[in-house]
Structure formats: structure tokens, C-alpha cells
Amino acid sequence: MKSMLTCLGLMVLGIATALFIGFHDRFTSEVTYYDDEQEGLKDQIVFKFSHVVAENTPKGRAANKFADLVYKKSGGSIKIEVFPNGSLYSDNEEMNALQNGDVQFIAPSTSKLGTLSPEWGVLDLPYAFTSYDAVQKGLNGKIGARLFASLERQHFKGLAYWTNGFKQLTSNKGPILSPDDLKGQALRIMPSSVIEDQYRLLGAYPRQDSFNSTFQLLESRLVDGEENTISNIYSKKFYNVQDYLTISNHGYLGYAVMTDERFWNSQTEKTRSILTEAMKETTEWNESSAEQMNKEQLEEIKKNSAISIHVLTKAEKLKWMKRLDPIYGQYEPVIGRGLIQELLSLRRQP
Template sequence: MSKIRLMQARKAFWILLFSIAIAVSCSGPSDVRVIKMGHALVTSHPVHEAMLFLAKRVEEKSGGKLKIKVYPNQQLGTERELVELLQIGSLGMTKVSSAALEGFAPMMQVLGVPFLFRDDEHLTKVLRGEIGKKLLLDGEKYWLRGLCYYDAGKRSFYSKEKPIESPEDLKGLKVRVMESNMATNMVRAMGGSPTPVAYGELYTALQQGIVDGAENNPPSLYTSKHYEVCGYYSLDEHTALPDVVIVSTKVWNSLSPQEQEWLQEAADESADYQYELWAASTKKSLEELEKAGVVISYPDKEPFRKAVSAVYESLKTEQPEIYEIIQEIQEIQ
């Protein structure tokens, strides 16, 4: 069986499995509703801890009438497969990078624009303001509703053979990117060769030389153990893509107004908790990476900014609606 057919068969299997289990996904005993929540990260990741906190608060707020069961580490599928399961209502919730939502919520592309945010305060104002709230609901017509944002730090390049000190160092390198047009265009503008690889397959892809490097935040680099293959981490901090906690609109609409309120409140509280976890995890991850022998560098960001100016220009002419949001974001003080 070819690799493509195998992937198609696996996907069909998961869809069938969860379609059969749909009643279990959103209900339990007659007086208890259980929402299944899957994600692709390991249990040591701060995002997983935040999801457990979310589940705890939902149960507390509802007096046990509404519960969330969390399935980590791709137990229920890859990030994209989980999103597709949400669309058909066979899975209740997941966490996804805003970049991975581009195909379902087109306006989310704006959050992946490189060097868009001035600093952490600017980013927080955008995400928790009107723009952020509108973006959370942009995928509703695709049966995906955003509940809140989780901090996913700043993404930087890590590599096997040499540090990425300037865009010139990316030339000739195959760099793993998410399935995101924005990420693809960014790496290409910097001179690299963007190569989409599923997160769960990246360690092997690095080992086998399918890709020469990747880009991600410190906690993900550390918890994934990609540093065992990549000895260089160059903190150019090109993007600050948040994670998004999403719920299937099919599941959301099946909840009573009270249940929706419990879920939204718990999600917002988990976001506050996750921001604290993330800050501590980033500090610890960088310390542990240094202990492991990873060469961490802080290259001048200006050459990287200049390299992606073409991305902004193309958005101005090809996607004016995205460029308009960029301007609104830049005006926020």
C-alpha cells in the first residue's frame, strides 16, 4: 500500500471510529456530559497542564455535571486530524496552533505574519481585544469556535549543522514548517526551503535528514527532545503565534447556555494559568537546553525583518483584507 493510501486509510479509520463514538464524546450518565479533548503534545508540556486545569475548573463550576477528558500525545490523531474530527462533531475540543487554523479560519493568517508584534504587551492587547475576539469566531462557518488563546511563545530556528545567524544561513537548508502558507512564505523569503512535516514525525525527519532544521519555541524544542538532533538554537523570534483552544460548533451548540458559560469561563481562567506556566517553562527550557549542550545564540533581528518585507508587500496586493488587519494591529498602542 502506498504511503498516501495508508494515510487515507488511517484517516478514514479515525473518522469512522469517532463517528461511532460520538455519543460518548459529549455525554456520559444521564446527568453528566463529558467532552473529549485531544491534542498532539506530550504530558510534560505546559499546554497539557493548562488543559487539565481547564477540565478541573469546568467540573468544579458545573458541580460535576460537565466534564472534559483530555487525551494527549496524538492518542486521537495528528493536529490536523483532530481539527477535522471537530468539524464533524466526533471530537469536542482540541488545542491547535493559530497557523494550523489558516485553512479553516482564513483571517487567522494575520497572527503568523513575521515580526508583527512590538512586544509581549502589544501581543496581549491584540489577542484579548476586539481583533482577537473576532479572530476566535472566524472559523465558525467551518464548525470551529475559538474559546481562548494560549501563549506559545516566540518561534525561532533550530538546526543540525550550523547556527542560523542571518537569512543567508538558511540558503540551501530544508526547514520544517507547519501546514501554513504564511510560514511557508516566510521561510522562502528568508532563503530557506520550507518543508511541511507533521509535528509528531519531526524527530525522525531530523534524524534521517529529510529536513535540516525547524522553528519553534523553547518549551517545544525541549519537551520534544529535538535538541538531541539539533545542536543550534538561534533566537531570532520571527513569529509569536499563539495556540488556540477550539471547540466543535456542533458540540458547542448542543450545550445549554449555562454549560456554554461554564466552559467559556473555565477556558479564560485556564488561559491566565497557562500564561504563568509558559513563562516559567520558557525560562527552565532555555536553562536545560544549555545544560544539554545546545548552542543558543541571539542574532541581529533586523536582517530577518528586512528579508520578510516581501511578505508584507505581497499581502498588500494579494490579500488586502489581511493587510488591513495588520494595519489595525500596528495602530494599537
């Protein structure tokens, strides 16, 4: 009897010990211990930056650089999550997402902003800028200031202008040397009445559609061609589904980096200071690197593609400018005489 009680006691003690060990192991495995660095991550602020182009483009690279600079300048306390290629929102959805607080930064093409104010159409005028220097003079001067002021009515805040470059023409219907060569061609364009009327003036059939639908439209032959910068033609491989490329530099493509005014005002002075400083450095870097990137990627297209490339001569370009000049008069009542005259004065500068 005594030995039976002893065995029973040992059994109970063993079960209790096992339960204690199991409870201790489970407890310690579930507890999260923080060192000083991990403790700081609990207070990290995360903002979202949505855009629709590839990462190896001027905008894509600038967005990533901005995120890197913010992280470094804030000591890791502010993180910018970048969502490229329309992976979060399409270019038709970005502005609503910004207003709803679903993202904190976007960088739509300036053509998209004509839906907010017709004044933005000034940047879509044909041959609006004749050089990268002219672009910077215009956007860092009266034109850029006036356009950012127009965003305030919708409670948007313009933070910077990022440059991609100048637009070129691609097509599957023969080389495009003169304005008449576009007659009858269907072309994908950005949503912009100014751009649409340019092509209608030349007898083409413009189709406004989102950027990320362009490759499919070209591949399925729903359109004959499109207009874009070299970096976009290269990164999205439009040259694989197009036979002809004309270096026309007929239009400017850039982006307005924007945030919601209410979001911006709700941030601390320190946070705004970090974001502003990082944006300034990123913009200066973008201005110096975009032109070079387009040049390098044109060389890559030449190496890796059979697409036929024609560069407009000075005489050919003057013919294009003359044919498209009536658009300026047509849109002066819409855009405003002051903005157009400011633009034309830049165009006349050497």
C-alpha cells in the same frame, strides 16, 4: 425401605439448599449497589479534548487545568477527558473530528487555521509581535475578534486564545546568525503559506509536515532544522538531534481553543456557564505562566544538552526584520490591509 426414602429425601433437600445458596451468591454478586456518590456518576457528562503536544507544555498544562476546573466547578458532573500527544487525532485530523462530533474541544495552532480563512495568516507574519504584552493586546482586541468571527462560516466557535510563545530556530548546518545562514537549508514548518514564503525568501527549502513527525524528520536528516518554541523543543527533545539553536523570537506560536458551534448551542445554559468560566480562568493562568515556562525550559536545555545557543542581538534582529518585511506587502491583498495595519500599529508600540 423407610431408611432408603429418608436418605433420598435428605439428598434432595441438600441439593435444593446448595442450589439456593449458589443462586443467592450469584445474584448478590451480580447486583450493583450505588451509594449517593456513585448514583451521581450515572449522569456525568464526558467531553473529549484532543491536542498534539506534550503535557509539560503551555498548551498541555492549560488543557489539564481546564479539565480540572470544569470537574470542580461542576461538582464532578462534567468530565473533560484530555488526549495529548496526538494520541487520539493528529493535527491534520482534529478539525474533521470536531465537526463530526468525535471530540468536543481542540486547540490547533493558529497557523493551521489558514485553511479555514486566509486572515489567520496575519499571526504567521514575521515578527508580528515583539512582546507577550503585544500578543495579548492583539488577541484580546480587534485582531482576535476578527479572526474568531471568521470561524463562524464553518460552524466553529472560538473559545479562547492560548499562548505558547515565540519561535526559535534549530539546525544541524552551522550556527544561524544572519538570514543568509538559512540559504539551502531544508526546514520543517507548520502548514502555512505565509511561513513557507518567508523561508523561500531567505533561500531555504521549507517542508510542511505534522508536528509529531518533526523528531523523526530531524533524526533521519530528512530536514536540516525546524522552528519552534522552547517548550516544544524541550518537551520533544529536538535539542538531542540538533546542533545549533538561535533565539530569534521571529514568529509567534499560539493556539485557538475551539468547539463545534452546534455542539455548544445544544448544551444547557448551566453547562455553558461552567465551561465558559473555567475557560476564562484557564486562559488568564496560561497568559501569566507561558513566558516563565519557556524561560525555565531554556535553562534546562542549557544544563542537559551540548547544543550551541546564540541569542540574536538587537542589531542582528533588525537585519532579520528588514529582510522579511516584503512578506507584509506580499500578503496584504490576501490577509487584508485592515488586519495588517492593526498588527503593524502594535509592532510600533514600545
